[in-house]
Amino acid sequence: MPSEAAVNRQWILKDRPKGGNFEEVLELRESAAPDAGEGQIRVRTIYLSLDPTNAVWMQYDSYLPAVPLDGPMHGLVLGVVDQSNSPKFQAGDLVSGLGRWADYFVTDGQGWAKLPDIPGLPLTAYMGPLGMTGATAYFGLLDVGRPKEGETVLVSAAAGAVGSIVGQIAKIKGCHVVGIAGGAEKCGWLTGELGFDAAVDYKASGWRKALRAACPKGVDVYFENVGGEITEAALDLLNIRGRIPFCGAISQYNATEPPPGPKNLSVLVAKRARMEGFLVLDYGPRMGEMYREMGPWIAEGKIKWKVDLDQGMENVLTSFRKLFTGGNTGKLAVRIGEEPAGG
Numbered sequence: 001m002p003s004e005a006a007v008n009r010q011w012i013l014k015d016r017p018k019g020g021n022f023e024e025v026l027e028l029r030e031s032a033a034p035d036a037g038e039g040q041i042r043v044r045t046i047y048l049s050l051d052p053t054n055a056v057w058m059q060y061d062s063y064l065p066a067v068p069l070d071g072p073m074h075g076l077v078l079g080v081v082d083q084s085n086s087p088k089f090q091a092g093d094l095v096s097g098l099g100r101w102a103d104y105f106v107t108d109g110q111g112w113a114k115l116p117d118i119p120g121l122p123l124t125a126y127m128g129p130l131g132m133t134g135a136t137a138y139f140g141l142l143d144v145g146r147p148k149e150g151e152t153v154l155v156s157a158a159a160g161a162v163g164s165i166v167g168q169i170a171k172i173k174g175c176h177v178v179g180i181a182g183g184a185e186k187c188g189w190l191t192g193e194l195g196f197d198a199a200v201d202y203k204a205s206g207w208r209k210a211l212r213a214a215c216p217k218g219v220d221v222y223f224e225n226v227g228g229e230i231t232e233a234a235l236d237l238l239n240i241r242g243r244i245p246f247c248g249a250i251s252q253y254n255a256t257e258p259p260p261g262p263k264n265l266s267v268l269v270a271k272r273a274r275m276e277g278f279l280v281l282d283y284g285p286r287m288g289e290m291y292r293e294m295g296p297w298i299a300e301g302k303i304k305w306k307v308d309l310d311q312g313m314e315n316v317l318t319s320f321r322k323l324f325t326g327g328n329t330g331k332l333a334v335r336i337g338e339e340p341a342g343g
């Protein structure tokens, strides 16, 4: 199929970042869009998801190999198939998967999924509560944390993409829900709009005391997003048989020195508690469960959600920085291209 020779803007990773110097190691370059080869599809990016873990992918091998230098940065994409040489996809299909920080890219479609057709939801819902973010919150809390009615669930980075959904699912399950977030505005959003029972501003003085007061019966499930001092404060409050779904540790992703471990980790022994890491990627085959339960919660307004949407490929790095300064509320994403007409 002859190409329309579309221009492709892509962020190229030139070097491994140190201490979060993303602007020095990423460069926006233009070239001709690639054509889909045999068995491949070409995806046009509509929304680019910006995720804390992208900083890890830039630096070293983790659960995924590090992004190769001098190639386009990798990222989760919601896009539209605009060329298909694959029997599994047709031009016009709306899809999501691991793509590139680029207008266009080609893939063999492995790991790519067509979006489910749930009426009445904007496409951005599949970036947020019904995408990777929602799945992380849903499976991390319910499968790993296993909260019971009446228990206290504490979540850090609570006004962020994952945390804001975790707290609301825990409320639906009948828990006492406490969020930790940076700033009075975010805390007000959690208690005022999302129904959290309490929210603690970890940037305010006396926050550890406030946290203790907000969890009068201790903590049964601590949903870990941040690491560092916040982890220590949560461990101090953990109840017997407490559970810690270890989702991430954003405070450490740009560290230039190995971060110190929590001083009080041995609490896990005294409390017969469980800390367990998990990866949303492992839950791919179970996404249907999440759609079935979360879909109605979202449609009925039981779960509120926000996509913090920036605009334009040229603004990707400015937007990405927000994750590490607390500039985002809800799911951070960038609109790269137009949604298909009538889509």
Ligand SMILES: NC(=O)c1ccc[n+]([C@@H]2O[C@H](COP(=O)([O-])OP(=O)(O)OC[C@H]3O[C@@H](n4cnc5c(N)ncnc54)[C@H](OP(=O)(O)O)[C@@H]3O)[C@@H](O)[C@H]2O)c1
Pocket (backbone or CB within 6 Å): 050, 051, 052, 053, 132, 133, 136, 157, 158, 159, 160, 161, 162, 163, 180, 181, 182, 183, 186, 225, 226, 246, 247, 248, 249, 250, 251, 252, 278, 279, 280, 281, 322, 323, 324, 325, 326, 327, 328, 329, 330, 331, 332
């Ligand atoms: N295991 C998995 O499969 C999986 C999947 C998705 C995400 N995650 C992890 O889940 C966590 C949340 O990710 P997300 O996508 O939902 O991002 P997010 O919470 O929307 O954004 C990051 C937020 O973290 C907070 N933060 C940044 N630096 C911090 C620091 N030094 N100390 C305390 N808080 C800090 C900021 O909020 P404040 O204003 O409150 O500081 C910021 O807005 C991350 O650790 C991420 O790596 C894991």
